[in-house]
Structure formats: C-alpha cells, structure tokens
Amino acid sequence: MNPLVHGNRSTFGQPEGLWTVLRGNKTLLAGVIIFLSLCLVTILAPVIAPHNPADQDLEARFSPPSATYPLGTDQFGRCVLSRILYGGQVSLAIAVISTGACVLIGILVGLYAGYYRKLDGILMRTTDVFLAFPSIVIALPIVAIVGPTPLGIIIAIMIPGWAKFARVIRSSTLSVKTHGYVESAKAMGATDTRILFKHILPNCYGPIIEIATLGLGAKIITITSLGFLGLGVQPPTPEWGTMINQGLTLLDKAPMIALSAGAMIVLFVLATNLIGSELRTILDPRSETVAI
Numbered sequence: 001m002n003p004l005v006h007g008n009r010s011t012f013g014q015p016e017g018l019w020t021v022l023r024g025n026k027t028l029l030a031g032v033i034i035f036l037s038l039c040l041v042t043i044l045a046p047v048i049a050p051h052n053p054a055d056q057d058l059e060a061r062f063s064p065p066s067a068t069y070p071l072g073t074d075q076f077g078r079c080v081l082s083r084i085l086y087g088g089q090v091s092l093a094i095a096v097i098s099t100g101a102c103v104l105i106g107i108l109v110g111l112y113a114g115y116y117r118k119l120d121g122i123l124m125r126t127t128d129v130f131l132a133f134p135s136i137v138i139a140l141p142i143v144a145i146v147g148p149t150p151l152g153i154i155i156a157i158m159i160p161g162w163a164k165f166a167r168v169i170r171s172s173t174l175s176v177k178t179h180g181y182v183e184s185a186k187a188m189g190a191t192d193t194r195i196l197f198k199h200i201l202p203n204c205y206g207p208i209i210e211i212a213t214l215g216l217g218a219k220i221i222t223i224t225s226l227g228f229l230g231l232g233v234q235p236p237t238p239e240w241g242t243m244i245n246q247g248l249t250l251l252d253k254a255p256m257i258a259l260s261a262g263a264m265i266v267l268f269v270l271a272t273n274l275i276g277s278e279l280r281t282i283l284d285p286r287s288e289t290v291a292i
Contacts, residue, residue, distance in 0.1 A: 021282060028282075031274030038268050042088030051079035053086040053238050062253045071256045074246070084260050087238035092268075094150055094233075095219040098157040102219075103212050105158070106165025111196050113166065114173025124170065130163035135218075136225055143231045150233060157222055161215070168211050172204040179203075210280040217272030224265055240265055 022029045041048065050070065057077035065072045071080040113123040130138065139156040146152035176182065177200055185195050226232040227241025235242060240261040247258030 025278055025282075027274055028278035031271045031278065034267055034271035035275060038088065038264065038271065039092065042085055042092055045082075045085035045089055049079070049082040049085045051082045053078060053083040054236050055079070062250075065256065071260050072254055074254055074257055075250060080254070080256050080260060083238035083243060084240070084264060087240050087243060087261065088264060090150070090233050090237060090239050091220060091223050091241075094153055094157070094223050095216055098154045098161065098223075099212060099216045099219050101154070101158045102161040102165050102215060103208065105162035106169055106211075107201065107208065109162065109166035110169025110171075111173050111201060114170040115177055115192070115196055115200070120170075123166070127163045127166050130160045131167065133160070135160045135222055139222060139226065140229070140231065143226060148226070148231050148234055153223060153226060153232065156226070157219055161219070161222075165208075165211055165215065168207050169204055172207050173200055176200045176203045206280065210276050213272050213276035213279060217269040217276075220265060220268050220272075224261075 022032060050068070055078060057073070060069070060073050060077040061075055063069050063073040063077070069079050069081070071084065074080055074083070109123055109127065113120045113127075135157070138160040139153075142156035142159060143152055146155055182195060182199055185199050190198075223232065224239075224241030224244070227239045227243075228245045230242075230245065232241050233239040235246075243261040244258045244265075247254065247256075247261065250257055
C-alpha cells in the first residue's frame with residue numbers, strides 16, 4: 001500500500017510534513033534529489049565550472065578527460081564540463097519561464113472554459129487546433145520568424161504549449177464547480193471572479209502541479225530539440241541541444257560532448273517525471289497511477 005495515498009494535504013506544505021512525505025516515498029525523494037542537484041550545479045556554474053565556457057585553447061583540442069578538463073575539450077579547446085554547466089542555465093531558464101507562461105494562460109483559459117458554458121465551445125475548439133499538431137511543429141516556424149533568441153524560443157514554446165494545460169484545468173473546473181461549497185458561494189452572492197479564483201482554482205492545484213512538473217521536462221526536450229535542429233540559442237552560447245548536434249560529428253574524437261549533454265537531459269526529464277507522477281498521488285489520493 002502506498003503510504004502517500006493517505007497523505008494529509010494540510011501538513012504537506014509544512015517542512016515536517018514535507019520531510020515525512022519524502023521519507024515515505026523513495027521515488028519522490030530520488031526525483032527531488034536529482035532535480036535539486038541539477039539546478040544547484042547549473043546555478044553555481046560560475047563558481048564550480050573549472051573554466052570560462054567561451055575560452056579557447058587550440059593546443060588542447062580534443063583533450064581526453066583529465067584533472068584540468070574533467071570531461072575533456074571540444075574542437076576549439078573549450079572545456080566540455082564548463083559548457084555543460086553553463087548550458088544548463090540557458091535551458092533551465094527558458095524551460096521555467098515558458099512553463100510558467102503556459103501554466104498561467106492554461107489556468108485562465110481552462111477556468112473560464114469550464115465555468116462559462118458559452119465560452120467553452122470557442123475556447124476548447126481553439127485549444128483543439130493547437131493540440132492537433134506536435135508542439136515542435138508549431139515552434140519551428142515561429143522560431144524561424146521571431147529568431148533563435150531566448151525570447152523567441154520562449155514565445156515559440158508558449159504559443160502551442162498552453163493548450164495541454166488548459167484542457168486539464170478545464171476538466172478539473174468542470175468537476176469542482178459542481179461541489180456544494182461552490183453552490184453555497186453563489187447563494188451568498190459571491191462574484192464569478194471570486195468563485196473562480198477563491199473556491200475553484202485552489203481545488204485544482206493537484207492537477208496544476210502535476211502537469212507543470214511534467215511540462216517542465218517536456219519543455220526541456222523541446223528546447224534541446226530546437227537546439228539540435230540549429231534553431232536554439234546560437235553559439236558560442238552553450239546549450240545542451242546544440243552541444244549534442246555538434247558532438248555527433250565528433251563522437252570518435254570527443255564523445256563526452258554529446259554523451260554528457262544527453263545525460264543531463266535524460267536526468268532532468270527523469271527527475272521531473274518522477275516528481276510529477278508522485279505529487280499527483282499525494283495531492284489526489286483517488287489517482288493510483290499517472291501516465292507520463
């Protein structure tokens with residue numbers, strides 16, 4: 001039996017309650033440790049990186065891993081480890097900002113679509129248009145038009161990315177708005193805005209947290225895919241997807257370029273999937289499993 005199924009929402013937000021939950025769920029604990037470790041090493045890149053990621057040493061081109069260059073060097077003699085750490089800052093920053101924007105838009109669209117029947121049709125048909133195509137298909141032309149800058153990538157991810165969030169939040173809104181406390185608030189004269197954001201939205205936090213966590217990993221995949229296709233953040237700024245693209249042609253000389261960047265992506269997506277699925281179990285005890 002999963003001990004988290006009987007978790008108490010009122011204690012989950014408290015430090016002692018959070019530690020109890022983490023200690024009782026090894027999967028969630030593993031995901032949190034991996035996620036925080038990746039965030040920590042990327043945030044502290046200026047402190048722990050052995051070299052400036054842009055510094056070139058042509059005499060040290062394709063150096064194997066050593067004490068000076070722990071993961072070796074690339075074709076320009078740049079430290080691979082330093083570029084991996086700094087590249088994480090770019091990818092994580094874009095992922096967090098774009099996910100936050102998608103969640104915000106998804107909340108607004110989902111709440112109003114689920115609460116107002118007159119708006120439901122047009123909002124959900126618009127949502128279906130974006131859901132009909134893979135996000136990367138929509139993002140590619142947007143990046144080509146706006147430009148492969150961090151802001152351009154955020155816009156390209158945000159425009160199609162909100163639709164999945166809106167669909168999930170709408171479903172939660174449809175369920176929550178039939179509860180007795182919502183009817184009581186209406187009877188007491190509460191405005192629709194108060195009902196939406198004071199009574200309905202707080203009771204949708206479980207699905208929102210889950211899809212936001214899982215969405216963070218999905219955004220990393222999209223960002224690195226754009227970089228791999230040459231439409232991500234442009235060199236010499238390090239970025240994981242771009243490094244994999246460049247490293248594929250150098251596997252025989254410097255395999256750590258592609259392998260290390262790929263490992264960082266895999267670990268980050270794994271961590272977000274573990275956290276997202278386990279949080280859903282905690283915040284929604286009726287849900288035994290969650291498809292990732």
